[in-house]
Amino acid sequence: MQLTISETVVEMIHEKMREDTRLVLDFDDGVGPFSKQSICSLNTAFQLVLARPDQITNEFDASLTSNLGTVAIKGYAIEQLDPAMTLTRDVNYNLVLSGQSGLLDNHLQLIDAQSWPAV
Numbered sequence: 056m057q058l059t060i061s062e063t064v065v066e067m068i069h070e071k072m073r074e075d076t077r078l079v080l081d082f083d084d085g086v087g088p089f090s091k092q093s094i095c096s097l098n099t100a101f102q103l104v105l106a107r108p109d110q111i112t113n114e115f116d117a118s119l120t121s122n123l124g125t126v127a128i129k130g131y132a133i134e135q136l137d138p139a140m141t142l143t144r145d146v147n148y149n150l151v152l153s154g155q156s157g158l159l160d161n162h163l164q165l166i167d168a169q170s171w172p173a174v
Contacts, residue, residue, distance in 0.1 A: 056119035056136060058126055061143040064150060065123060071105050071167045078123060079104040079115060081166075082132035087114040089168055101135075101152055102164040103142070109173055135159070 058080070060068070068078075081089045083100040088110060117130035128136075137154025142163070145151050150163040 056133065057139050058119055058121040059139075059141045060122055061141065063144050064142050067144075067165065068103075068105065068123065071169075073169060075108055076169065077106050077108055077111055078121070078126045079106050079111065080119070080126050080128045080132075081115075082129050082135060083164075084129075084132075086129065087112055088171075089166060100162075100164075101160045102166050103150070104166045104168050106168050107173075110168060110171070 079089065081087065081102045081104050083090050083102050089102065089104045089106070111127055114129050115127040117128050117133060118125045119128060119136075120126070136159065137156050140152060140154040140159065143151050143153070145161070149161060150165060151158070152160040152163045
């Protein structure tokens with residue numbers, strides 16, 4: 056699986072990256088340290104998380120490649136994704152995840168969790 060991140064989004068990410076930053080494409084399903092708890096929704100929602108290595112829990116048991124390196128994901132979320140995807144920013148500054156099948160998430164959140172307490 057491949058994620059191509061647009062230059063505009065790369066610049067946003069680079070502003071927040073540290074030497075040990077790990078990227079996580081989190082399927083926001085209430086599982087794991089980055090996901091909102093107790094929220095029931097029929098929408099498919101993802102968030103791109105900037106995390107420390109010690110924050111990557113066992114739920115993130117798979118990965119995809121990107122032009123910013125390896126991105127951790129939950130293995131069971133793969134069925135929600137396409138083999139080739141892009142992450143861009145629209146005219147309203149929303150982050151948009153799309154793939155060969157079309158729009159996957161038109162309001163993807165960028166979360167900087169690097170200052171959060173250890174899990």
